[in-house]
Amino acid sequence: MSTTSLPISGSPPPPTTGRTTLRPFKAPPKSKSDWLAPAILTAKTITAAVECAPFPYIKGVPGTVLVLLETVVAVKKNREDLEELCNSATEIITILHDQIKSHGNTAAVKFKGLCEELESYLEAVILAIRNMQDQSKGFRGRVKEFLKASNLTDEIAGYQTQIQGLMAIVETNFKVDEMHAIITAPSFAVVKAVENINNCPPPSRIFQGRQAILDKMHQFFDTDSGEQHIYVLYGLGGAGKTQIALKFIEQSSFSDVFFVDTSKVKTIETGLKSIAISKSAGDSAQDALRWLQSNHSKWLVFFDNADDPKINLNDFLPKCNHGNIIITTRNPDLRNYGAHTPVSDMEEADAITLLLQRANKESSEENLKLATETVKVRYLNNTIHRSLITPAGIVLPAPCHYPGGAFISKSEDLEGYLALYHSNRVRLLSEKAAQSHDDYAQTVFTTWQISFNQLSHLAVTLLQLCSFLHYTGISEDMFSTASKYGFPSWSPPREELQEPLKFLSHFVEPTGEWNSLKFLDVTNEIKAYSLISFDVKTKLFSIHPLVHAWSRSTLLDETPLQSSMSSILGMNITQISQNEIQLASVRLIPHIVLLKSVNPNGVADFRRVFWKIYYEAGKFRDAQDIAEQVLEKSQLILGEDDPNTLVAMHNLASTYYKLGEFRKAMELSVLVLEKRTNFLGEDHPETLLVMNNLASTYHDLGQFQKAKKLKVLVLDKRTTILGEDHPDTLFSMSNLASTYHKLEEFQKAKELEVLVLEKHTKILGEDHPHILLVMGNLATTYSDLGEFWKAKELEVLVLEKWTKLLGEDHPDTLFAMGNLAQIYSNLGELQKAMELEVPVLEKRRKLLGADHPDTLLAMGNLARTYLGLGEFQKAKELEVLVLEKRTKLLGEDHPDTLLAMGNLAATYSVLGQFQKAEELDVLVLEKRTKFLGVDHLDTLRTMANLAVTYHRLGDFNKALGLEVEVLQKRRQLLGDKHPDTILVMKNLVNTYQKLGKQEEMEELQQLIEDTKKSS
Template sequence: MQHASAEHLNHTVASSGSRINHCPPPSRIFQGRQAILDKMHQFFNTDSGNQHIYVLYGLGGAGKTQIVLKFIEESSFSDIFLIDTSKVETIEGGLKSMAVVKSVGDSTQDALRWLQSNHNKWLVFFDNADDPKINLNEFLPKCSHGNIIITSRNPDLRSYGAHMLVSDMEETDAITLLLQRANKESSEENLKLATENVKELYYLPLAIVQAGAFISRSENLEGYLALYHSNRARLLSEKAAQSHDDYTQTVFTTWQISFDQLSHVAATLLQLCSFLHYTGISEDMFSTASKYEPLSWLPPREELQEPLEFLSHFLGPTGEWNSLKFLDVTNEIKAYSLISFDPRTQLFSIHPLVHAWSRSILLDKEPLQSCMSSILGMCITEIPKNEIQPTSVRLLPHIILLKFVNPDGIADFRSEISKIYYNAGKFQDAQDMAEQVLEKSRFRLGEDNPNTLVAMGNLALTYSDLGEFQKAMELQVLVLEKRTKLLGEDHPDTLLAMGDLASTYSHLGESQKAKELKVLVLGKCTKILGEDHPDTLLAMGDLASTYSDLGQFQKAEGLKVLVLEKHNKLLGEDHPRTLLAIGNLASTYSNLGEFQKAKELELLVWEKRTKLLGEDHPSTLLAMGNLASTYANLGQFQKAEELEVLVLEKCTKLLGEDHPDTLLAMANLAGTYSGLREFQKAKELEVLVLEKCTKLLGVDHPDTLRAMANLAVTYNTSGDFDKAQGLEVEVLQKCRQSLGDKHPHTILSMENLADTYQKLGKQEEMEELQQLIKDTKKLL
């Protein structure tokens, strides 16, 4: 690739001769861009019987002109003419000069007639065709021969012929360019420093050249990045005294020229987007915000005049969103390549340096920053419930950037921001925000206000997802008591509180308490809301999970099949609740030993969650872990290990090493290591899991017992029978106390202990336990 565009090149008219070339040579430090050059050579060397037109388009500073100059240097055209296409006047002047040089007249039309009548291999290079108001077609020769190259920031010019986007350089070429311009040798240390620099400059050729020029003057390659971080605007606006080409603009000034051509609305939109993440920007964010109807705890419309006034530019006469108006404005920005659009995803993006530049030119950032924060908050308020999870994943990077730029800027929409964190799986951030919301609501509205109870319930759910079940239960008991007193026991909000508390009882291992509450909730929901209501289906799924916890797998399967059928019908196969229902049914198939059925469902859930939520979302990782466990159950331990190592890495990074999902991932991987007969690895992980579960959940929690049983199995399999026996006796005793003799987990504990007795030669104890197992199974 090369170093920069050569827009606004200064050139003189060459004298007439056998071969005219009005183009300067490329920069002496031109680098790379071989893929583009190869395609251009292939295109122009193919005899298509038609006029060859090739368009290079892209951001200012990406190096379009230099590519063309390098291509011309490597080619052999009969006559080559460079036309400055920035204005109508310069186009006409260039064509008139062509006519004079060829002695065919002195007008634009004379030049065009000469091109149309001349069948030699001529080339006209229309450089810097950036103004979207100029109709370039008026200046193209109307014939079926000849060669034309156009460079532009405007992607609309692709319609003239073959085209290619010119973007950032390949890393190796960028490194070479930086070191050449900086006059530094390619030592190991310099290569390392150069790599860090070009990454920070996002491989933009002109930025790299400017950085190299500064480093050359300062002799400070080691310290450039520190200076750049604190003086970015100055360094990217500085023109070096010594240059390797005729390009007269700096990185920032070349974009300023384009920015100055934008209308007020287009310029404002670009700068608003500079407070979002530079990728994943959508029209929906703005259109959804335009529908804002404030809830009681959110700012009234009167306090949001600036964002509402901006959004009004895209509304129709009756106040509805007008996509065509939004398209007109984004097309205006796209015409200068200051923003890009991916038709496949329907998302906009901004080059990271343009993104930083558009924010840096603001003298007073606070009003636009506040405006964008409000628009995002208004958008979140209006997101439909069935879209909140995938939308949260898309909005999270924007929330993070806004919070980083100004933590107080999103204060008015804390509850909505907490909702995004929660649904994107960022539970710790959700907890921090939810605690602020509850504190504020208690202070302003009082302990019994419905909004305070909502905040309390949301915080409890976040505690639950962070594995802090005791904290969750304390809040949920309080919420249930208050809602029952204020609203009555049949109110939907009371039933929701009851269901949340029941789920927490399940997490705490109190399955019988959970079952009693969930049966009550399902009965009331069915009677009050109907059997197809989403809350009824949620209650049905929750009860099915509790049946599984109690070992009543057939009951669980019947309910889960029904829930899945209804969700598919009512919500569609990609809805988060449908995917949850599929995953729940798969877990029951696993409990029933139907692993092939489980695998098919779990593959489906994993694929859909990856597509909808991304590969790092906790729900996706849970699906991946479930699939891995099924692979292990099927004896496919290698497949299981590959997935489980990845799940554990991601869970540890995203949720922390003490989160229940992380501990589950650790336990699953340990089980797979046992299957692979890597017992030492398995033991190390299982000892760690047991220590953490005991500390975090207590010795009687089901997860702690499961960790104990897993470690005992590994001791047994690896020949440490005495250690296995000690753990298995404790597990059996606790299972009997909490689950009863008939629970599958209790029976499994008996079978494991009987096996260990046999291996220890304790025949009498083994036979006694085997008889007990036999008698218990008869009663099932």
């Protein structure tokens, strides 16, 4: 765990007593001979110096000594009776400061119990002196009697001896040769203390926003319910709970306002005692409660920092049906006391305003832009998230990824702050503003360290492990499933997984069963300090981004825990079934991305399963990097023919396929198929898997007959071996249907897809990813059969489900979006088509790159829509680009290249560039006739396009010959009612008219009318 050294030089911030439960007295002017002056100077200096310490007990003792000295200052006479007592206390804090200055927080830990005991003791002394001061008669006698009876100076001398003994131990442990002298800094002004503990300090002068919470509080306290009003503000330390409460109090009119530090039982009791004393109602906490219970005025008690879950706050609440209470806490369980509001992040606009105020920057256009960019910090994977800003994060120097107004104010560099933060995170988290706008003296580091120190070792470990995951979407299942890890053949050896297994064993019964109750106990412990939160509906944990980033900074060495969390995640993924892996990938990919970003080499042992998550999440470029690493390592260690090497080779081939690098995929798949056939036989499931994937590669290379032959073979074997209801058999059916579709055997494709959809739905349910793939394919087939309304209805449903399951940016979602756009185009709803196609193109460019086949497909589709909308130049520019890229990537004979060529020819024709159109159409027709045959629909579509071009060139006879042939074949293949058939009929009518063939024209017009009626 990292430590923070205390500042011992420079210009420290204005000191405070650090104690809001004791009422400091204003010191009268002191003469040079006043023995208290140097003691007070020393106490002030040390109190300021320890403000950065992340341990509250270190701050407490010097602050309490300062209050003791100022209390003695207020004694009008006989101060010398307390001189020895005061000098001993001052010497104690000098010794403490020496050790902390020399050895940092590590040495400070050794003083923990002593400091807490001494602080409590000194508070009792202060209270006794004040009570004696209130009784003016016989002060010296009472002091001497008190000192004698309590033997105070001996007690303090005893503390001094203990500290000196500890000092010797620390010196030995840390091997320090000599003690450092106490700093001799010049005196500086002390922040004006609150005159009375029961009067709350004002809120920060730059308090900003939170109006919704304030309005809710005003409405609550203004309502006369006939019961006691209790309002709880809960949330992460530094979120602004206290400031909201103080702002509300400033805006309200209560007869009495009492402030009680609720961090410890003794501070609560001291605060309540002060209420009793200030109201002359006694001198005990019970006296205060009795006064509150009997007084029906409009009083308010502000219980601040009720963070310790071990304190039963109910013991200190007045038992009555009147009065008003505000509680601020990190413990969400205190919500049960009354009305409540979680306090978390500021709204973005308020955060920007507060940042500029704290940074002392004017609201110029440039500064607003910089502040907005600083507030909207890129957190992970270059994804912009909603502003997650705590007020402490704005006012204090550097809460993780968010703006540090105090630091910016000092450095005057708003533009460069974030870059500076990333390289100096831990120091900036620990830095405290020199000039404070309120009494909140803790750094961001300190705020959370206080809570962190209260956690058990197991809770600390869990929180630190989770700091290597994404800050949202953390589930118990990640750990429970990992505990069932089965050590497959490729697994790291058990000895390398000792640490994660040891951690998981805390929650595993001797029977091997996961104990959710034990896990719940640990998470509840962390939740009690608002360091994590839990969503009951989703059953997921989350950590505030600031705490998430900070918790990693508590580690001196990240590697062991990062490695353990990486292994736990890998063990978890290994246990996920193939049917669930795609949905799991959506949940897990943010965690793996973060793990990899922290330590790219830390995921080595489980790269194979992490590849699967990247692959299923559609992050194919990242998947390629991992697949290549795994294959290289496997070839080196296991050899070319090892089954694990063949799996790695097959995974890399699948990744190449998804990246559109079909030739690379084919080369690897052919090699893997050959080896698996030799080693396992032709009927082995893994051989059939490779055969199926190779067939898909042939399909995308435009070699449809090769693809069909392999796919039919795979389907026959899987049906025989596994049965027709097995998921692998159904998958083969879908693949074969896609090839039937390319071969324009649409009816065969439809029959297979309907059958697959029926069986898949029965087995997997309606929302499973496999179901959606089949539904999307069937929608495309309906579209190609001219059943556009059926296609639209199905594709709208598919898009809704993909978006919900995988998000808007997943490749499968984008594929569905593109398909729906094509259906809209077929229905003539071109504006709707364009509204879908533009974002599809933008997202594919970003996710897949400008040259990916899917990107080029989206570009071509958008060009066709632009053409239909009359934006001819836009269409031409896109189509020229598509043709250039496809020719380069696929060759000029590839079906997709020919499609781009034909589309560009159609655009040239519309633009009146008929010669260019003719040249391209003739070339496309020649190649399609050669590769696809004269009856293929793509060939017929080219004929129709060339006919249109001839028509526009005035060569009506050439147009006529082509259109007659196209009509004859389309009627035969598609029927009279298909839109493509009707379109060529209309074109032929125009050609008959141009040639003066009246009889043929009227006959064809009648056929069109009859077809419309029958439809």
